[in-house]
Amino acid sequence: MAFGDVNDSTIREVERIQAELIFNYEQFTVFCSWPRLGKLLFRDRWKRYSNILKSQAEIILPLIRTRKKLKQKESKQSELVSYTDTLLDMKMNDDHDQEAGKLEEADILSLCSEFINAGADTSLTTLQWIMANIVKHPHIQAKLFAEIKAVVGEGAEEIKEEDVQKMTYLKAVILETLRIHPPSTFLVPHAVSEDAELLGYRIPKDTTVNFVISLMGRDPKEWENPMEFRPERLLNRGENGEPDRVSDVTAYKMMPFGSGRRICPGNRLALLNLEYFVSNLVWNFEWKPVDGEGVDLSDKEEFLMVMKNPLRAHVSPRIK
Numbered sequence: 476m477a478f479g480d481v482n483d484s485t486i487r488e489v490e491r492i493q494a495e496l497i498f499n500y501e502q503f504t505v506f507c508s509w510p511r512l513g514k515l516l517f518r519d520r521w522k523r524y525s526n527i528l529k530s531q532a533e534i535i536l537p538l539i540r541t542r543k544k545l546k547q548k549e550s551k552q553s554e555l556v557s558y559t560d561t562l563l564d565m566k567m568n569d570d571h572d573q574e575a576g577k578l579e580e581a582d583i584l585s586l587c588s589e590f591i592n593a594g595a596d597t598s599l600t601t602l603q604w605i606m607a608n609i610v611k612h613p614h615i616q617a618k619l620f621a622e623i624k625a626v627v628g629e630g631a632e633e634i635k636e637e638d639v640q641k642m643t644y645l646k647a648v649i650l651e652t653l654r655i656h657p658p659s660t661f662l663v664p665h666a667v668s669e670d671a672e673l674l675g676y677r678i679p680k681d682t683t684v685n686f687v688i689s690l691m692g693r694d695p696k697e698w699e700n701p702m703e704f705r706p707e708r709l710l711n712r713g714e715n716g717e718p719d720r721v722s723d724v725t726a727y728k729m730m731p732f733g734s735g736r737r738i739c740p741g742n743r744l745a746l747l748n749l750e751y752f753v754s755n756l757v758w759n760f761e762w763k764p765v766d767g768e769g770v771d772l773s774d775k776e777e778f779l780m781v782m783k784n785p786l787r788a789h790v791s792p793r794i795k
Contacts, residue, residue, distance in 0.1 A: 619753075654731070771784045
C-alpha cells in the first residue's frame with residue numbers, strides 16, 4: 476500500500492528498520508522535548524538515532540524515487556495507486572507552477588514511515604488479541620465459523636471484501652476485542668483552545684487533555700461484566716428478533732480510534748483488514764489451545780498494549 480509492488484526482501488528490510496524505530500521510540504522522545512540539550516547529554520543515543528534514520532533513508536528513499544520515475548514514464552494512470560503516489564501528487568498551495576508546493580522527499584519518507592507504523596503495528600497487535608479470545612472461547616469460534624459458512628457456502632476458498640460486509644457477528648467480535656484490548660492506553664494528547672467546563676471541572680485554555688481509552692471500554696457503569704468477552708452485547712436485533720447490525724457505540728462508550736474530527740483516518744481500513752484476516756483464518760483453520768496450556772490474556776505496555784505472553788495455539792486445516 477505504501478510503495479506499490481516491491482519484492483519480499485525489500486519488505487523485510489522496511490519491516491526491520493521500522494521495527495527498530497518503534498521499539499526505541501521512548502528513548503528518542505527526549506530529542507523532541509529537549510533537542511539541543513538532549514544531543515549534548517545523550518550523545519551515544521543521538522548517534523544511534525541518527526544511524527537508524529540514515530538506514531531508513533537508504534532503504535525507503537529508493538522506493539519513493541522508483542514510484543516517482545514510474546509516474547513520469549506512464550502516459551496514463553496506473554491501476555495500482557500507492558500511498559507514495561498520492562503524496563507525490565499533493566500540493567500545499569494553489570500555485571500554477573507544477574513543482575511549487577510539492578512535498579520534499581524527506582516529508583514523503585516521514586509520512587510513509589508514519590503510515591506503516593500506525594497502520595501495521597496496531598492491526599497486528601489487535602489481530603493477536605482477537606485470535607487469543609477466539610482460542611480461549613471455542614463457542615465464539617464455532618458461532619463465527621457458522622456465520623461465515625452461511626454467507627459464503629461450502630466451497631469457498633477465500634473470504635473476500637464483499638463477503639465480510641454481510642458478517643455482523645464478525646464485526647461484533649472485532650469491536651468487542653477493541654473494547655477490552657485497545658491498542659493504546661491513551662489517545663494522542665489534545666489541548667483545549669479556550670476555557671471550558673466539563674462535569675464541574677474547569678479546564679483552562681491550552682491545557683493538555685488526555686483520554687484513557689483503555690478504562691472507557693472497561694467502565695462497569697457503562698458495561699455489564701466489562702471483562703467478560705461477549706460479542707453479543709454489541710448486536711442490535713431487527714424486527715424478526717435476529718441480530719442485523721452492530722451497535723454504534725464507538726463514539727461515546729469506547730474510543731479505540733478516537734472520535735469526532737480527529738478520529739483515526741485509518742479506522743475503516745484497519746477494520747476491513749481485521750475482518751478479512753480473521754474471517755479467512757477461522758474459515759480455513761481450527762484454532763485450539765496448546766495441550767496443557769491456557770490462553771493468558773495479561774497485557775504489558777510496550778509502544779502498544781501487547782500480550783504479556785504471546786499467543787500459542789494448535790492450528791489445523793478445516794475439512795469443509
